[in-house]
Amino acid sequence: MSNLASVDVAPDAPARLAAGPLGSRMTRLAARVGSALLPFAGIAALLVLWDLVSRFGGTDLPSPMRTWEVSRPLIVEPFAKRGELDQGILRFTWYSLILVAKGYALALLLGTPLGFLLGLSSLFRKAFDPIIQILRPVSPLAWLPLGLVLFQNSKPASLFTIAICAMWPTVLNTAMGVRAIPQDYLNVARVLRLSPAKRFFKVLVPATLPYMFTGFRLSLGIAWLVIVAVEMLTGSPGVGGFLWQEYNSLIYEHIILCILTIGVVGFGLDRIMSVIETRLRGA
Amino acid sequence: MACLELQDVSKGYRNGGRTVEVLSHVNLQVSEGEFVAIVGYSGAGKTTLVSLLAGLAAPDSGRALFEGQPMSGPGPERGVVFQNYSLLPWLSAYDNVRLAVDEVHSGWTAARRRKHIEACLEMVSLLNARDRKPAQLSGGMRQRVALARALSLDPKVLLLDEPLSALDALTRASLQAEIARLHGEERTTVVLVTNDVDEAILLADRIVPLSAGPRATLGPSIAVDLERPRSHTSLNRSPEFKRIRESVIDYLLGSAGRVRPAARVPDHVAAAATVDLMTAELGDA
Numbered sequence: 175m176s177n178l179a180s181v182d183v184a185p186d187a188p189a190r191l192a193a194g195p196l197g198s199r200m201t202r203l204a205a206r207v208g209s210a211l212l213p214f215a216g217i218a219a220l221l222v223l224w225d226l227v228s229r230f231g232g233t234d235l236p237s238p239m240r241t242w243e244v245s246r247p248l249i250v251e252p253f254a255k256r257g258e259l260d261q262g263i264l265r266f267t268w269y270s271l272i273l274v275a276k277g278y279a280l281a282l283l284l285g286t287p288l289g290f291l292l293g294l295s296s297l298f299r300k301a302f303d304p305i306i307q308i309l310r311p312v313s314p315l316a317w318l319p320l321g322l323v324l325f326q327n328s329k330p331a332s333l334f335t336i337a338i339c340a341m342w343p344t345v346l347n348t349a350m351g352v353r354a355i356p357q358d359y360l361n362v363a364r365v366l367r368l369s370p371a372k373r374f375f376k377v378l379v380p381a382t383l384p385y386m387f388t389g390f391r392l393s394l395g396i397a398w399l400v401i402v403a404v405e406m407l408t409g410s411p412g413v414g415g416f417l418w419q420e421y422n423s424l425i426y427e428h429i430i431l432c433i434l435t436i437g438v439v440g441f442g443l444d445r446i447m448s449v450i451e452t453r454l455r456g457a
Numbered sequence: 458m459a460c461l462e463l464q465d466v467s468k469g470y471r472n473g474g475r476t477v478e479v480l481s482h483v484n485l486q487v488s489e490g491e492f493v494a495i496v497g498y499s500g501a502g503k504t505t506l507v508s509l510l511a512g513l514a515a516p517d518s519g520r521a522l523f524e525g526q527p528m529s530g531p532g533p534e535r536g537v538v539f540q541n542y543s544l545l546p547w548l549s550a551y552d553n554v555r556l557a558v559d560e561v562h563s564g565w566t567a568a569r570r571r572k573h574i575e576a577c578l579e580m581v582s583l584l585n586a587r588d589r590k591p592a593q594l595s596g597g598m599r600q601r602v603a604l605a606r607a608l609s610l611d612p613k614v615l616l617l618d619e620p621l622s623a624l625d626a627l628t629r630a631s632l633q634a635e636i637a638r639l640h641g642e643e644r645t646t647v648v649l650v651t652n653d654v655d656e657a658i659l660l661a662d663r664i665v666p667l668s669a670g671p672r673a674t675l676g677p678s679i680a681v682d683l684e685r686p687r688s689h690t691s692l693n694r695s696p697e698f699k700r701i702r703e704s705v706i707d708y709l710l711g712s713a714g715r716v717r718p719a720a721r722v723p724d725h726v727a728a729a730a731t732v733d734l735m736t737a738e739l740g741d742a
Binding site: 356358359361362364365366367368372376377380381383 | 511513530531532533535536537539541543545547548556557560561610
């Protein structure tokens with residue numbers, strides 16, 4: 175369109191010169207709109223692919239339209255409770271979030287002091303670092319049975335599993351933050367002869383805070399990953415439990431709804447944490 | 458009795474299993490109320506020397522004494538202003554000073570402490586920037602907060618580790634005036650470590666040159682008998698000033714500088730030091 179316009183005024187040289195910057199501004203605007211639209215293009219492409227696979231893939235995968243129709247009651251009344259197995263999707267999400275909050279709190283309560291110990295004492299670090307490196311990659315699916323053996327009950331076993339899987343980033347980042355404290359800050363504490371408690375709360379903790387928060391953010395991501403596995407295995411109510419139960423009831427549309435919900439909530443949690451983290455770093 | 462004293466002190470650092478001696482057989486006596494400037498090459502071990510005087514590091518051999526007693530560690534009676542300010546970035550200017558005052562003057566009432574903090578910030582003309590964080594302050598302002606913090610301890614000795622070397626010339630001159638004024642008013646003992654010969658002459662009663670490292674040691678003292686207040690302009694016309702400067706530079710470039718760095722100092726260190734001193738000489742001409 176802008177091309178046509180510039181052809182029209184072509185004989186008029188000054189106007190043509192003026193049209194140059196305007197044209198380039200239009201192109202830039204188009205580029206910006208285009209890049210803002212790209213995510214939607216990606217989503218559309220995925221929907222088309224999904225639809226094609228559901229039509230011609232020869233599987234039981236429900237189509238996007240069908241998924242929407244079947245899921246609609248759960249979405250339009252997200253907090254409804256029509257029965258134990260028939261509840262709004264956000265109501266299930268809420269159950270999961272509460273469990274995650276508890277397990278995550280436990281992870282921070284255990285992980286932060288452990289991180290400080292690792293960062294402050296090289297003896298402690300030498301003693302426990304190898305164990306941590308070995309326990310860190312163990313999957314939640316492996317921890318849960320051990321939790322059940324230890325606590326004989328699915329609820330504390332779930333918390334145990336979330337906490338032990340989610341705490342490692344907090345532990346390692348806190349330890350790294352403590353070790354990265356500039357010697358200058360510690361010298362200040364020494365010249366002032368701060369008591370150990372004051373040194374800890376007035377110098378070590380504030381200096382480590384940005385690192386700690388990176389750990390907290392990564393830990394929250396893991397806690398949210400773990401919840402689904404834990405709920406599936408223990409059958410407790412929540413998005414993960416609901417997902418598994420709907421698989422058993424052959425309502426595959428709800429599986430997709432659950433996956434999308436888990437993804438959106440996980441993304442939201444991460445955004446919130448990274449906003450707080452940026453604030454802390456800026457301070 | 459000397460206020461601060463180093464007796465035959467040597468100090469080295471372990472570097473991959475090998476100990477490199479930074480300071481070798483250093484002797485220094487600072488009397489009460491005296492302003493001593495230690496002038497030396499970059500990388501000669503000036504910061505190590507300040508750490509020893511502050512008690513942040515212990516000598517490998519020899520003794521570091523404060524008021525006749527061996528030092529057991531750092532303490533607020535020796536206020537240090539570090540080269541890189543060392544302010545806590547999460548605290549405002551006021552709170553940085555407050556951390557020191559609350560700790561050291563814990564016996565005072567809250568009102569008296571607040572007054573003291575404000576007085577210290579006022580002394581370095583920073584009262585109107587009291588609520589700013591270090592990141593929102595210029596380099597000169599940060600260094601003034603660090604100075605206010607050190608002064609707030611009511612220290613017997615003020616140790617200044619190249620406090621002005623990171624600043625531009627104008628800020629530097631105004632802070633030099635500030636330090637001269639504070640020393641004049643409070644009669645605090647001051648040890649200033651610097652690589653700037655002019656700065657040393659402007660401020661100090663006595664200059665002690667530090668030879669090039671490794672195994673740096675202190676040379677003979679050079680007294681600065683120039684009347685105060687001194688200013689850059691009046692100094693530039695003073696023949697005594699030129700004489701002092703020449704003897705300091707002669708010592709550093711002569712036996713202590715030229716012979717040893719060629720053999721022992723890494724090239725970049727020697728080069729940096731030489732450039733420092735050459736600009737000093739050019740300025741003189």
